[in-house]
Amino acid sequence: MWSAIDIYCRLISIRIRAQLQYRISFLLDLVAAAFATATGFGTLALVLQRFDNIAGWTLGEVAFLYGMVETAFGIMDLFFSGFDPDTFGPMVQRGRFDQLLLRPVSITLQVLGSDIALRRLSRITQGIIVLGIALALVNIRWTPAKVAYLPLVLVSLIAFFGGLFIIGSTTTFWTVKRVEAINIFTYGGSEMMAYPMHIYTKWMRHFFTYIIPAIFLNYYPALYFLDKPDPLHMPSFAPFLSPVAGFGMLAAALAFWRFGIRHYTSTGT
């Protein structure tokens, strides 16, 4: 157990040092990530001045959704960088995945340790800032339950996005070319979850409720925190399903990952 953590830390520190080597490039990366995030929320904030609200949600309330997603996705992206399909795919294609199979260390641990994209810190910071804006604009009636539940929602979101990444990476065992469509689920999914989900059409909502349970990870908990009524008339325990949805997704993803590795070792490259 401890040796696993030790190896992980060593692998990570290599990556960190490699990234800090090119200081200017790293700083520019941070700024780039900041711009990327600012494009999303900044656009919304500026544009919402012209419109009043979005489907009955004020800027502060949307900021809550946005902040949660950005922070969670950013944290996930930081630690699961190795599982980013854009980096994992090329690794498999170049035959470097075999290298991992030849080392007496868990494969999953090696992939996790293969990258830590420090530029994600930018996104995490922005997410926290947007959350701060949200809390400043909206008066949440805090209860002990809410205070305890908030970090759990965040962690469930991280698990959820991590699961999406792992699924995305696993598919690269089958396809010769990278499946660009995975971006729909990872980046598309996170952007989609940043808005109140009742604005979407029925079939889209159903997909993200029953097939990929995204709606329980951000929207429903937000209804709970912001004391808003549920326009979709789900059962009253819906806001508390986020750990189930998040960790369930992660568990399913890991099962698929193991299946993917079995497939890879029986068919070769």
Place this chain on the structure above:
Amino acid sequence: MSSSIITVSNLKKYFKVSKHHRGAWGTLRNLLTREYKLVRAVDGISFEIEPGELVGYIGPNGAGKSTTIKMLTGLLVPSGGDLWVNGRVPWKARQAHVINIGAVFGQRTTLWWDLPVIESLDLLQYIYEIPPDRFRQNLDEFRGLLDLDSFLDTPVRSLSLGQRMRADLCAALLHDPMLLFLDEPTIGLDVVAKERIRQFILHINRQRGTTVILTTHDLSDVEKLCERVMIIDQGRLLFDGELDALRERFSGKRELVVYFAQEYEAVVVEGAQVVARDGTRATYQFERGTITASELIGRLSASYRIHDLQVREPEIEETVRRIYEERLLET
């Protein structure tokens, strides 16, 4: 269980390759049905390797060499047959298996691309859980043997091919594996570098008793290093035995170079052909089956005065080439 370090029994690996149809109708067929072609990469091979052997594993491209090696290292799951390495089934006990083997691939490095060599090696110490003393001991020994000091601090991506191979060899052996797999270890290297690598491999095998499986296209590697050779082609093991036996059975023409005491006008002899003449020197070619070397020498010395002579075996290259081409082993 026998004392062998590797036991392979009727090992098979088949691949299903989907047939791609061409043309307009072909695309439609591709979408509707999936026709598969069965590729028998490894089609029932069996062998045993004892600890301490230095075995050459050769064959033409696509013969099934790398597929076999992948199964032995645990990278690939066989389609059939049995396979034990160190008493384990490689693909079933991955981590336990892998910690006892070392592997060097000529085409790819096992080290971390951006790191200085020494840092890669340090990292391996923790990955393989090598006791610090043993690590230092091995590192010092290999540093000397492979002359690594001049580039220990250089990032792997900046190394020349020869330097990278040496670093990879060191990396593969730091954890004292019982078994070493070498896949094209001298490819692309100049003669001097090749020789250095070969010397190192011999040393490892003789001094440490490390079992070595060598896959290569360079038959002079085999000639200089291996006593035992296995030849694979089209998934089947064509030959498994000693190098000398290979030569015995299959090399056709041998050569005898004779230095006569004087320049004779004609130096013909029965049973052999003169293929070259140069002053007092003549080269004869004779078939192994037709006449033995001593018989030929006897006949020559009966007719001419000989100053010196030399028997030359054909290059193993030629022997193996003959086997591939003429499929001599097909019964």
Place this chain on the structure above:
Amino acid sequence: MRLFYELLKLSFRLQLTYRTANLAGLATNFFFGLLRAAVLVALYGTSHEVAGFSLPDAITYTGLSQATIACLSFFGWWEVMHSVYSGDVASDLLKPMNYFTFWLAQDLGRAVASLLVRGLTIMVAYALVFDIALPHSGWQWLAVGMALTLSLLVSFSYRFLINLAAFWTPDARGVGRFAFSLSWFLSGFLMPLRFFPNWFVRLCNLTPFPSMVNTVVEVYLGALTGSELIQALGTQLLWIGLLFVVCQLVLRAGVRKLVIQGG
């Protein structure tokens, strides 16, 4: 001239062969278009017109911006950088063609192919799902064509310039990512620029980015006519000219550095 056309044709054909990538890209574009359309519908609420755009206009906008960014390699174009790092640049520079033009030909080929495969398909899909706006007259279509061509040139010049950073540093990806992200923020590809506060729009107009996406969209939706149209197209031309000059200067400096230092 002949070489230019040949390169363009080659690149065009090459892009068409990337069937799975094109398909996946199409799916991605469509998804994000729908997403943004949903957001705009929610924003509009009961309003019929905001800042001169009706709801169909706004929805059409989301499809248009997806169609445009498909052919602009908007999220990253690293070809020149890769060529410099791999060393291919040496043989490319020896070709009897200005290096800028060399890459322009290839990029245009790719862009036209993307426009047809992805851009056109998106708009058709949009037309089937939504009630979209269409240009009224042949003249307007012509204006759209011109604006689109110019935006391709502006975008290419900018991307080319960014890639030239590879001549100066062994890892220019950070510079690249920064430069690309800048274009996302200021081009109006998420929301029409006219929805933003005036001070922001004025800021954006100091950059070439609106000329890449916003201008084409506004011309298509008929928001720019007469003198405004001429002005917008003129601005695009101006940026092309400016960026072209800068590219040539930077390229010359870069090549000199390459030749002196040996890469």
